[in-house]
Amino acid sequence: MKRCNLLKLYKTLYSYFGPQHWWPAKSKFEVCVGAILTQNTAWQNVEKAIANLKRAKKLSLQGILSLSEKELAELIKSAGYYNQKAKRLKLFCEYVEQNYAGSLKRFFNKPLAELRKELLSLHGIGYETADSIILYAAEKPSFVIDAYTVRIMERFCNVKLKSRAELKQFFEDTLPKDVKLYNEYHALLVELAKNFCKKKPLCNKCPINKKCYYYKIKVAHG
DNA sequence: ACCCAGGTGGCCC
DNA sequence: GGGCCACATGGG
Numbered sequence: 001m002k003r004c005n006l007l008k009l010y011k012t013l014y015s016y017f018g019p020q021h022w023w024p025a026k027s028k029f030e031v032c033v034g035a036i037l038t039q040n041t042a043w044q045n046v047e048k049a050i051a052n053l054k055r056a057k058k059l060s061l062q063g064i065l066s067l068s069e070k071e072l073a074e075l076i077k078s079a080g081y082y083n084q085k086a087k088r089l090k091l092f093c094e095y096v097e098q099n100y101a102g103s104l105k106r107f108f109n110k111p112l113a114e115l116r117k118e119l120l121s122l123h124g125i126g127y128e129t130a131d132s133i134i135l136y137a138a139e140k141p142s143f144v145i146d147a148y149t150v151r152i153m154e155r156f157c158n159v160k161l162k163s164r165a166e167l168k169q170f171f172e173d174t175l176p177k178d179v180k181l182y183n184e185y186h187a188l189l190v191e192l193a194k195n196f197c198k199k200k201p202l203c204n205k206c207p208i209n210k211k212c213y214y215y216k217i218k219v220a221h222g
Numbered sequence: 223a224c225c226c227a228g229g230t231g232g233c234c235c
Numbered sequence: 236g237g238g239c240c241a242c243a244t245g246g247g
Contacts, residue, residue: 035228039228041243041245044227045246077244082242084241084243124230128230
């Protein structure tokens with residue numbers, strides 16, 4: 001199996017794009033809301049939905065609980081899938097309300113593995129949303145693997161793994177368990193993909209494209 | 223008019 | 236355990 005030098009890739013991306021300042025939110029709760037709203041959705045559309053919630057003064061756990069599903073759906077319409085997402089947001093808030101007295105701080109106080117398991121048990125929170133919440137809101141080192149990460153690894157680094165779980169394992173085994181590093185790394189991969197790795201065209205101007213072979217190293221299969 | 227976006231769950235085989 | 240499908244708005 002060919003694998004890429006993740007630290008060198010990181011350094012190249014960081015020097016090319018600079019710090020990304022993720023997650024763009026003012027509170028941990030806002031990160032959670034954004035993580036759910038951005039499921040398969042352009043961030044621009046999510047921003048509008050969040051602005052609507054802010055304007056309505058409902059961007060809080062209690063605020064969302066105070067809305068009916070229908071009212072909430074109306075406020076987050078611009079983020080798409082608004083019926084599903086309204087349900088998911090309410091479910092998340094109800095869970096924290098019932099099990100942690102509405103305190104994200106208490107919820108996030110759990111060890112990473114337990115926190116992840118609980119998040120994944122909630123309907124509408126899958127691997128990416130859970131890991132985004134853990135990394136960007138709870139600030140614990142869980143590497144986020146999204147469609148971009150898979151695509152970039154396959155195209156530029158010749159990394160083909162059987163599943164996202166394996167890819168996550170690879171990143172976490174290879175990199176130091178550092179929240180700041182995971183934070184910046186995922187954001188940089190998204191930035192790279194947005195600029196140079198759209199689904200159809202394979203861009204030749206990509207900063208890592210020419211250097212691709214540079215990152216390839218052989219490692220034992222496992 | 224297409225294609226795509228910082229996915230997830232359900233259903234099928 | 237993989238391959239489809241629905242979910243939905245808004246920007247390029």
